[in-house]
Amino acid sequence: MHTLWKGSISFGLVNVPVKMHAATESQEFKFNYLHKDCQQRIRSIKKCPHCDQEVDMADLVKGYEYEKDRYVVLSDEDLASVEQPMSRSIDILDFIDLEEIDPIYYEKSYYLSPEETALKAYRLLSQAMEESGKVALARVTMRSKQHLACLRVFEQGLVMETMHYPKEIRHMDVVWDRVVPTETELTMARQLIDNLARPFEPEKYHDELHEQMAQLIESRVAGENFKVVAPSKGGQVVDLMEALRASIAQTEQEKGKLETKNAVKDKVKVKEKVKVQDKTKDKEVEAIATEEANGEKPKSTLTPRKRTTRRAKGA
Incomplete structure (x- = not known):
């Protein structure tokens, strides 16, 4: 880096x-402005509207607008002093x-x-x-x-x-704090949040607009057409309670599918773990049998206990 x-x-x-x-x-994709007729890139020109002429960087100074159309000019020495x-x-x-x-x-x-x-x-x-x-x-x-x-x-x-x-940091002008939801509405809202709660997995989130822009540019470079499918618009909320009920029903169904999917994943992981353990156990049994056949005692898998300070001194 x-x-x-x-x-x-x-x-x-x-x-x-x-x-x-x-x-x-x-x-972000960065675009340049081109002349429509000849496709050449347009350059930025600094021009003084009062003098009606192009101005070089050497002729520019820094000014702070303290009132409408009134500026105080600060030199490089002024700025360097602070x-x-x-x-x-x-x-x-x-x-x-x-x-x-x-x-x-x-x-x-x-x-x-x-x-x-x-x-x-x-x-x-x-x-x-x-x-x-x-x-x-x-x-x-x-x-x-x-x-x-x-x-x-x-x-x-x-x-x-x-x-x-x-x-x-700007602060919001709160005018909605006087609105008090009912306990039923709060209960349903909490249930909806619980149904939508997930562990944070950053890799599952991606910039869809960026991907579509990349596909659009690639298709234009290749001389092909590219059409973006417009996302479906959500229904307008007419009745808050009905919207909460419908959302809870929908998320309950999705939550059930997710739990089933996770349960299947967990079963696969358990089976794989058991297979690994069985393979390890088979290898250990095979090693013990080999050592016994050679007249050697199998090595202990126990960890030696730490000796106390008193026993260490007396040793």
Whole structure:
């Protein structure tokens, strides 16, 4: 993986040199604008509407619009005076429970891999965090911006999530809290949720739009036609109770099919396990018979008991 940043994780007096890599990547298709007549790519031109002329990058300055059509211009020196220097340290501030952080705070994920000289320290930190069930809140500066971050264990390594600050989180204007569902409606809604509850299996979810776009592009490159089948629309909810009942009936049927499917899988797994155990047992019997035929005692499968300190001293 490409290294984006090099630095270290520091907490207390411990310093762990690490490298940072992007943990996710965009799968979006990127399109270019072409001239319809000649199919040539259109270039972006920066043009001043007041002077009616094209402007080079060297002639651009940064301005902040503090009122409508009124700007304050800031030079590169002005911006450099408040920008923080590029930090090479991920400073851990606190260790907290992961459940205390709402996902709305997360921004982007980065993998942190250890430098060759820090393999043991890296492993020590990740294993200690995993066993304690804690994640680390940290502060790091990247691209002249100071980020709040969360360090957590993922796939036996460390991943860093940059986070939004509380001031960056917008709050909803709640107007529906005055609506009170009946106990019957709540009971049926809970039952529907229970019927739809599944273990998290990330591999079963995929981007259907991305797949259709790929098929569309491939068909156009090959000069073929491609037609997307429109998904069936769900019925409009007229009566909430009727919709809940119909949904529960449907999910009960699907849940029964899933349970039957899982039961079949479990039976297959049990049969395979029994076969393996039988093969192992046959091999053990065969080995014992061979050793006895050769006049040798079979090796014990018992684990030796640990000697106590007192017996060890007297030995």
